[in-house]
Amino acid sequence: MPKISAAGLEALDKLIAETLSAGKLPGFALAVSNLDEQLYAKGAGNKTYGDPTSAQVTDESVFWICSMTKLLAAIAALQLIERGELTFDTPVSKIFPEFATPIIVKEDKTYEPAKETITILHLLTHTSGINYGFGVGALHILPEAYRHVYDAVNPHEQFFALLKGEYPEIPLVFEPGASFAYGFSSDVLGFVVEKVTGQTLEAYSRKNIFDPLGVKATYHLTAELKEKLVDLTFRNADGSIANWENRAAVIQRHPDPVYANFGGIGSYSTLPDYVTILRHLMQIEAGRDVSTPILKKETVKSLFEPKLNDAGSQAINFMAFFLVQNSAHYRNLNWSTGLAVSTNDWEGRRKTGSAFWSGWAGSWYFMDPKTGISLAFASQIVPTIDQVTFEIADKAEEIIYANLE
Structure with missing residues (x-):
């Protein structure tokens, strides 16, 4: 099983030190694993940007991992399928009658009844037609369904009402199964898990995913975890960094009560804990005899298998080109039952069949079953798809693959 050479570990240390000294990012961390063990984990910077008296970011710091949550919601649903x-x-x-009569909304905002039925597979593959809303605003402002202050009285119903917005039924951008639309599918999937099991997504995931793997990932911050949470920051148009200062609402979190557990954006984790989950999945995929496997081998393999048709493939690649224009690697992508997959080798980096995604507030991860390498990198900075976090994560991957032995 490959490990990172001494020169590679030194190069990663240098990358982290140079990133910190150049002031390119607020607090950030990196964790890397092979199939056997964690190979590297280090943090840098301060919990609060610009405050040297605040806690140091370490490998035990907590990050809001945002859309990296989508994999966790998929795992929960796949367990129920098993x-x-x-x-x-x-x-x-x-499960939810609100989805019995969705409508297809056209560019002129007229609509017609959908002919196809939305299924669990459509939610897993983001082919449901549910996107992140019509006319989504600035990239540092979350959709209203995430910003809403939910109460204890049927948060699912409140969420679906927000999805409907000005329309009489749940609006879709295409017939279910026709293409790919990134959006609230994972959140709906998480609510399905809650409805079927009679538990919150937090309680279900704690019992069936987090505790069996010995990780402290969570949908509900505690006072202790909040102390370890790296603060959110904002990158100005000139590239400078500013503190968040409540410039836009985010999801409900401690000390406020959390009534809506979002399977698309709602979890928190240290990077070593998240990489522990990735390593466990890759051990199962590789046929390792692991204790307390959270999924069967054939189910895990589906996480690395493309599921989109041609239209869906074109849609995800268009989105990737729009978001990551300065990389030749984010091309020829597809989506599996839980995350994006690469359908070709990335020169000097991950191999065909690798699976990956990112998070709204500056986090990235991938699993490469051919080499056994998994990686997670995170800061806490928006607008989303911050190019500096992307470049540092990309450079770390390049260093790792150049120094495997």
Whole structure:
């Protein structure tokens, strides 16, 4: 099993030190693993940007991992499919009647009834037609359904009402299964898990994913974890960094009560804990005899298999080109039952069949089953797809693959 050479570890240390000294990022961290063990984990900077008296960011610091949550929600739903409590073909309307009569909204805002039924597979693959809303605003402002202050009285119903917005039914951008649209599918999937199990997504995930793997990932911050949470920051148009200063609402979190557990954006984790989950999945995929496997081998393999049709593939690649224009690697992408997959080798980096995604507030991860390497990198900075976080994560990957032995 490959490890990072001494020269590679030194190069990673240098990258982190140079990034910190240049002031390119607020507090950040990196964690790397092979199939056997964690190979590297280090943080840098301060919990609060510009405050040298605040806690140092370490490998034990907590990050809001945002859309890296989508993999966790997919794992929960895939477990229910393995147990026979759901199937890929289960209509979402069977669990939530609000999805019985969705509508297809056209560019002129007219609409017509959808002909196809939204299924669990559509939610897993983001082919449901549910996007992040019509006319989404600035990249540092979350959609209203995330910013809303939920109460304890049926948060699912409140969420679906926000999805409807000005329309009489749940609006879709295409017929279910016709293409790919990145959006609230994972959140709906998480609510399905809650409805089917009678538990919150936090309680279910704690019992069936987090505790069996010995990780402290969570949808609910505690006072202790909040103390370790790296503060959110903002990158100005000139590239400078500023403190967040509540410039826009985020999801509900401690000390406020959390009534809506978002499977698309709602979890928090240290990077070593998240990489522990990735390593566990890759051990299962590799046929390792692991204790307390959270999924079966054939299910894990589906996380690395493209599921989109041609239209869906074109859609995800268009989105990737728009968001990461300065990289030749984020091309020829597809989506599996939980995350994006690469359909070709990236020269000097991850191999065909690697799976990956990122998070709204500056986090990135990937799993490469051919080499056994997994990586997670995070800061806490928006607008989303911050190019500096992307460049540092990309450079770290380049160093790792150049120094495997």
